[in-house]
Amino acid sequence: MTEGQSKAVFWIGTLTSAALFLGLTYDTQREFDRLTHADALDEQVVAGKRAFEARNCNDCHTILGFGGYYAPDLTRAYVRIGADGIRRRLEHPEQAFRDSYRKMPQQRLGEAEIADLVHFLRWVDGIENNDWPPQDSQRRWKRSTERLLAGGLLSPGAALLKQESCLGCHALGDGGERVGPRLEWIGGKRDAAWIAGLLQEPERLQPGTPMPAFGHLSEAQRRTIGETVVSLAAQGRMP
């Protein structure tokens, strides 16, 4: 190879790669607004991001898979443990992880800061990132839900969910509305007795909830619904 040829390899290799990369960067920059739902990116999300950085959360947790690997990924934390779950861990990590072999620092966050962080994580949850991470993938939920619905005719629980129009407010698999929390998510967090109690008297367990009471059902029917919802949890109950 002559010197001219090797110089050509250098310049052609470098410049084609750089041109491709910069061109795609331009396109990606335009697509980001759509893929990250930038219309929902309000000042509170930004405040949450600032808090997330100020507290150096990212050197233990990963988010979008980047960061420290010492604590769970936060990309889908909002849907996985819900606003309450996030709040509980941020307010009292020393209690939330009392029995765990891995601790989270108590950083004495203010109420507003916690609200900002929850809001930030809610926005992050909406980023369309090719369905990563796999453990929180919509596809995984759908598979377990489809299995359940396939047996729906044989399942009194599924029949009750349908009869009482639960999906008029709650999402389940591909269907349902998004007024209340997703049923798979409730199933991962609560046990059957709690759900049965909520159906009987929602005000008592969750003051101020828009959830209507289902007092017209029998105790056994409410219990059946509770068991069905728990069985929807794709990954078993959260510890």
Next chain:
Amino acid sequence: MTYQSQRVAYPYFVVALLLFVAQLLLGLFLAFSYFFTVPQAIVDVFPFATARAIHTNLLVLWMLLGFMGATFYMVPEETGRELAWPRLAIFQLVLLVGTGVAAIVGFLFGWTQGRPLLEIPRPLDLLVVAGALMFLANVAATMWKARRFTATQGSLLAGLLFLALLYLFGIPFYRNLATDWYYWWWVIHLWVEGAWELVTAALVAFMLIQLTGVDRRVVERWLYVELGLFLFTGIAGTGHHYYWLGAPRYWLWIGGVFSALEPIPIVLMLVDTFRAERVGGRKLEPRLTWTFMIGMAVLHLVGAGVFGLAHTLPQINYYTHGSQVTVAHGHLAFFGAYALVNLTFFYFAMPRLKGLPGGRFTERRGQFGFWTASLAVLGMSLAFAVAGVLQSYLERVRGEPYIVSQGPIRFWMAVVFAHGLLVLLGVSVIAWDLLTLKPAPAESGPA
């Protein structure tokens, strides 16, 4: 050593070595935290996050100081004249080390930018930029005044310029998390698979020319080809970080295809190093410099090439992204590619700076240090890899909760810790050896 101003490299090397040892101490604490339950009271004041910030920032700082020292050693010999401003070089060292110390003390008190690897707070970033500008000005002015340009110099200066420019993308606050990570990788990926490759390729080319006596034109022809391939695969290969951050789907293709090609230039570099050793036609002394250089080429290939390729394709990366698999790759690649190139250069330059005859010295301690540290880092990375595969399977494939996936990892982190102790031993011996080099016994060669 031919020029007086090359001496400014010496304090850079000393500081770099000390920071390297400090980095390892923090690393041991991190591994320890994975298998031992650190009590809440300690976690509250010195969390894992702070230790990790210090561990990674020390890495960046010592490697950059090593590169800068190496540059100050190399530029006078390449250009054939003294550095433009040797005293500025010393001032720059004081400034950068001062900034680094301020940053680390700040981390302990929660003063941070809060973005992994770029934790240095924004006001201190300005000092880093000032230091980088002094450095670039000094190097560029020396080359300009000498009016002697070589491809090796070009690669070095381009790499340093590129390095400084990319740092700027890490400074602003980004409102959108996805945009933030997109440009974060311009600093991290384009540094290690772009700018730093240019710098190290130049350092290696310089050492090959000096040590083997191979014709400069041959070395520099290889340099062009290697760099062309490094940058061709590396620039667009940034895409392998863009799979899961909310960027368009075509990055799965771009990232996958380009990063599948990334091992090619590394293989070429390995072949080139062996070839230079063979055809140089000179007795290659000191042996230790060669041990380091070959070790670097081999571990660069294993760490960056093989471990990287193993999880770079999107079909695999979907399950391994953000797990201990990444950690395994990170440790071996950084050690193989960048820790060893620094140490190789130190072993090349230190005996000359100390005026040891023929650049030769007693090699026993250095050999012990090299083998201990290299094998221990390799073993450590394998332990990380086992932990990573376990985590990927349990958490990602089976869908178990994160904490369940961490249980079986604890044992492997204890294995990592044990290897970490050996790395600390090896590197401490290397540092001690470099700082107290002894001349080779007189009978074994001419002065």
